[in-house]
Amino acid sequence: MKGTVLLSGGIDSAVTLKKAKDQIKDVNAIHFSYGQQTEEIEKRNSMKLAEQYDVHLEVVSLEDIFNNFKSGTMLDKNYDSNKTTDKHGQSVGYVHMRNLYFLTTAAAIMDQKTRDEEINLYIGAQKNDKEHYPDCRPKFLKNAQKAINQSTQKNQFKIKAPLIDKTKKQILKTAKNLEIPLKNTISCYNPIDNKPCGECPACKKRKQAIKEITK
Numbered sequence: 001m002k003g004t005v006l007l008s009g010g011i012d013s014a015v016t017l018k019k020a021k022d023q024i025k026d027v028n029a030i031h032f033s034y035g036q037q038t039e040e041i042e043k044r045n046s047m048k049l050a051e052q053y054d055v056h057l058e059v060v061s062l063e064d065i066f067n068n069f070k071s072g073t074m075l076d077k078n079y080d081s082n083k084t085t086d087k088h089g090q091s092v093g094y095v096h097m098r099n100l101y102f103l104t105t106a107a108a109i110m111d112q113k114t115r116d117e118e119i120n121l122y123i124g125a126q127k128n129d130k131e132h133y134p135d136c137r138p139k140f141l142k143n144a145q146k147a148i149n150q151s152t153q154k155n156q157f158k159i160k161a162p163l164i165d166k167t168k169k170q171i172l173k174t175a176k177n178l179e180i181p182l183k184n185t186i187s188c189y190n191p192i193d194n195k196p197c198g199e200c201p202a203c204k205k206r207k208q209a210i211k212e213i214t215k
């Protein structure tokens, strides 16, 4: 049994990594760069987390592919921080087919390396993602797993989303209990000098959740 964790360096993926490590012994992590504005922070956080949990981290660039369909905060570096959705009601954080690329790429990398293995692919999808991110919904994850398994004759893949029923608030609480250093899990759409802006939807949500758990 092996496990691969999709590690963005945000709080959700950090807690997911810890949970994967608690479940199985042979865990590695993969971080994707795809032209996101926060890549520098994300990569740094991912490296710190991988070091902390003693897992091998692979950094894979999908930037050439994602460059073909940039949208939201990937395109608009100075968007209005009060506007969390575009004129079609789509979240500014949405990236086309992101998790489908991530999961199939992670699966392909593992599939090439091993044979006759059970492989868990861990993803930090959580309850609040559902509304704006179709590729975080249970139905998508179930069907992605099916497609991946029907694409290989070598290994057996399972997609694991241990936080799928948890809200941001619950995840922050768990992170606190598991002693995950929050400073290594910054998520922000619009960092200024590699520091969180404090204004974007991700920063606002996080601030609110931290306020609530420390109440």
Ligand SMILES: [Zn+2]
Binding pocket: 187, 188, 189, 190, 191, 196, 197, 198, 199, 200, 201, 202, 203, 204
């Ligand atoms: Zn921000």
